[in-house]
Amino acid sequence: MNVSVPFTAEQAKKLKAGDVVNISGVIYTARDAAHKRMLEEYDKTGKFPFDIYNQIVYYAGPAPAKPNEVIGSVGPTTSYRMDVYSPVLLRFGLRGMIGKGIRNNEVIQAMKQYTGVYFGATGGAGALLAKHIESVEVIAYEDLGAEAIRKLVVKDFPVIVIIDSEGNNLYETEPIKYRK
Amino acid sequence: MREISVELITDTIAQMCIEANCCLNEDVHTALERAKQKESSPIGKEILCQLTENADIALQKNMPICQDTGMAIVFLEIGQEVHITGGLLEDAVNEGVRKGYEKGYLRKSVVEDPFLRVNTKDNTPAILYTKIVAGDNIDITVAPKGFGSENMSRVYMLKPSDGIEGAKKAILETVEQAGANPCPPMVVGVGCGGSFEYSAYLAKKALLRPIGSHSDKKHIREMEQELLQKMNDTGIGPQGLGGNTTVLGVNIESYATHIAGMPIAINISCHVTRHCHKVI
Ligand code: SF4
Numbered sequence: 270m271n272v273s274v275p276f277t278a279e280q281a282k283k284l285k286a287g288d289v290v291n292i293s294g295v296i297y298t299a300r301d302a303a304h305k306r307m308l309e310e311y312d313k314t315g316k317f318p319f320d321i322y323n324q325i326v327y328y329a330g331p332a333p334a335k336p337n338e339v340i341g342s343v344g345p346t347t348s349y350r351m352d353v354y355s356p357v358l359l360r361f362g363l364r365g366m367i368g369k370g371i372r373n374n375e376v377i378q379a380m381k382q383y384t385g386v387y388f389g390a391t392g393g394a395g396a397l398l399a400k401h402i403e404s405v406e407v408i409a410y411e412d413l414g415a416e417a418i419r420k421l422v423v424k425d426f427p428v429i430v431i432i433d434s435e436g437n438n439l440y441e442t443e444p445i446k447y448r449k
Numbered sequence: 450m451r452e453i454s455v456e457l458i459t460d461t462i463a464q465m466c467i468e469a470n471c472c473l474n475e476d477v478h479t480a481l482e483r484a485k486q487k488e489s490s491p492i493g494k495e496i497l498c499q500l501t502e503n504a505d506i507a508l509q510k511n512m513p514i515c516q517d518t519g520m521a522i523v524f525l526e527i528g529q530e531v532h533i534t535g536g537l538l539e540d541a542v543n544e545g546v547r548k549g550y551e552k553g554y555l556r557k558s559v560v561e562d563p564f565l566r567v568n569t570k571d572n573t574p575a576i577l578y579t580k581i582v583a584g585d586n587i588d589i590t591v592a593p594k595g596f597g598s599e600n601m602s603r604v605y606m607l608k609p610s611d612g613i614e615g616a617k618k619a620i621l622e623t624v625e626q627a628g629a630n631p632c633p634p635m636v637v638g639v640g641c642g643g644s645f646e647y648s649a650y651l652a653k654k655a656l657l658r659p660i661g662s663h664s665d666k667k668h669i670r671e672m673e674q675e676l677l678q679k680m681n682d683t684g685i686g687p688q689g690l691g692g693n694t695t696v697l698g699v700n701i702e703s704y705a706t707h708i709a710g711m712p713i714a715i716n717i718s719c720h721v722t723r724h725c726h727k728v729i
Contacts, residue, residue, distance in 0.1 A: 392632030443691030
């Protein structure tokens with residue numbers, strides 16, 4: 270299944286937990302430090318450093334690019350560290366998040382209420398994921414280094430829908446099938 | 450006395466930081482290949498295929514296997530016949546890390562203070578363990594450690610009466626609670642005995658042992674085998690999305706301890722368990 274970003278709540282509703290999805294378009298990287306600053310900036314100015322409506326945030330901080338390469342390895346970081354910030358962003362229309370690992374109940378409730386999708390990218394497959402990135406531009410908080418916000422243009426970026434907008438959650442439903 | 454210059458130490462460590470981060474160790478690669486054959490979940494199998502493909506791309510492009518190129522954990526076993534010349538050992542190690550992370554385009558992931566959190570921008574300082582041994586060589590191991598998995602690690606101060614069953618329960622519960630967070634399949638290092646901090650050190654050392662190797666103490670070996678089976682029976686699977694490849698290996702180190710205690714430390718690592726070893 271293909272998803273191009275930006276994508277609407279209507280489109281997000283069609284995605285179901287377990288769907289294997291290729292994302293194309295623009296996504297934005299942000300980790301803990303960037304999330305913290307984004308919300309501080311919103312409190313002060315009433316604006317985010319980019320328009321988050323119908324967009325996707327990728328929890329990642331790349332390794333530096335070598336000469337002649339677009340980007341270094343860039344796999345997902347563990348998502349639960351962003352749990353305190355995500356409900357607010359979902360309320361303002363953030364549509365998708367890409368990361369790895371569990372989310373807390375507040376995030377899942379906000380995803381249901383505001384129609385958000387949580388995608389998983391394969392943790393530790395940074396070299397493979399880098400091949401799906403066509404361009405990179407730091408758009409905010411450059412001083413944070415790897416943790417700065419980067420605008421990535423991606424092509425067929427491979428992810429799996431882990432938690433859908435109805436709250437179906439692969440981490441809850443799948444492991445028990447294989448438990449002995 | 451054999452003289453070894455700090456430059457040699459620096460250059461060797463710089464090279465090793467790059468090698469450790471870009472070439473997946475043979476034992477991990479083999480374990481992933483084997484897991485691919487055995488994994489019964491289709492998504493799990495697909496993920497394992499991505500992981501070996503990822504390692505191949507990293508090797509071919511000489512780029513890091515994972516963007517979290519870790520904190521550099523350096524173990525030195527220094528022969529007591531060695532005289533280090535030209536500077537201080539600790540500076541030489543940090544200079545090696547600085548050079549390696551710069552030259553290898555590795556990510557700088559170290560902040561200078563746990564609360565103020567300003568990035569040091571060169572991945573120093575390293576975590577350095579030294580041991581004085583016989584001989585006139587320096588035996589160097591560089592083991593970059595990512596924190597997605599490090600954060601899932603634990604130390605338990607169990608009671609002697611908890612026994613080996615109590616220890617197994619603690620280890621298994623740590624893996625189950627780590628779930629999808631440490632990028633399973635994991636590698637689990639366990640340190641049993643010693644003191645509070647020494648058990649954690651042993652757990653880290655256990656991760657340096659090749660996957661598939663076993664303790665030569667019978668009861669520990671049996672514990673490793675039983676736990677490996679039980680962990681893979683949890684169903685967590687690759688990336689926590691279900692399957693029977695939750696853990697690639699369980700390595701346990703043990704040491705003498707006090708009559709009143711039984712420290713058990715569990716150091717969780719991932720499928721990007723890295724270490725590079727050289728003797729100079
Ligand atoms: S847990 Fe391991 S594979 Fe996952 S991001 Fe961290 S270092 Fe990479």
